[in-house]
Amino acid sequence: MAKSPVTVIGLGPMGAAMAATFLGNGHPTTVWNRTAAKAEPLVAKGATLAATSADALAASELIVISQTDYPAMYDSLDSPDSPDSLGSPDSPDSLGSPDSPDSLGSPDSLSSLGSPDSPGSPGSAAGEVLKGRALVNLSSGSPDELRRAGEWATRHGADLLTGGVMSPPQGIGKPGAYIFYSGEEATLDRHRETLTELGDATFVGSDLGLSSLYYQAQLYLFWSTLTAYMHSVALLGTAGVSAEQFRPFAAATVGDLASDGPMGFLKIITETIDAGVHPGDDHTMRMQAVGADHIVAAAREAGIDTAGPLALRDLFWRTVDAGHGSDGLSSVIEVIRRRRP
């Protein structure tokens, strides 16, 4: 059976891997990227390079977007080379610059692209191109940014699915890769077969921000764990211990945390968090806060960066100060859950 056409917008490492996967599976694949030269290897494999982002939108019902962030999507659809430009020529900077207060996509910045009076209103030519499209944006963004993107898509007659990709580019299309999706499940169902070629489709709910919440939750775990590992390697490195010498110990700790054994704290604290009790019989918070002081002291003595340990120590002592000195480690969540005054 003939495979359905797919358009991929954004050809960084991730978008390029996705386009190559669709191509490899026999989909007529149209690509568009701000820097057109990045499409060359894909065109050599049979992809069609759209001359404009509007042409890319017109080529397929399913549009997969993989860019640095959500402002990039508005910038792309506002491309000056597009006759169907969505917004004002000034909008790329107002939405996309890291220095801009709007870089996270405030409601004001977004409404400038999509308000009924703007050039991007549903009655415009660009609105017509977006109409009926399933936009699957797999870029990183904050949950509220994703929700606002949904309103923008709806105004243009498009269905938006948001997604968080749980794989590096080289894992796309391979066992173990999965993607958190949120939005209308019916939209995912319509394209599930094609999207599953990238990785398992894990639907997490209709709230468009949910995929990002899951993605950010996983990413925080991933980055903070590996950053803590790098801190440990740097600390031991000051005494001549190599990363490779330490790695087996770190691997045991990471594995044990997810186990059912006595070091299986992922399960242990999940149970106490869900029960709302934080027993500290075997390990009080006060004991652990003092231990965190020693991690800061060790980093200072070694002459390495102290930012990570200081943040940890601060959190632990605030937990003690909040009355959890005799409670266990999971009581830290009571402090994390409160917005800092």
Ligand SMILES: NC(=O)c1ccc[n+]([C@@H]2O[C@H](COP(=O)([O-])OP(=O)(O)OC[C@H]3O[C@@H](n4cnc5c(N)ncnc54)[C@H](OP(=O)(O)O)[C@@H]3O)[C@@H](O)[C@H]2O)c1
């Ligand atoms: N790489 C990973 O391991 C990984 C894993 C999971 C999720 N992700 C997510 O997947 C997304 C893409 O990742 P990536 O590694 O390919 O990252 P990337 O290098 O940040 O993405 C680059 C893509 O975004 C485009 N872009 C950025 N700003 C733009 C703008 N203002 N207007 C138009 N296009 C713009 C680039 O166009 P140009 O080529 O013209 O610069 C390029 O196509 C990101 O949101 C990332 O968080 C990545």
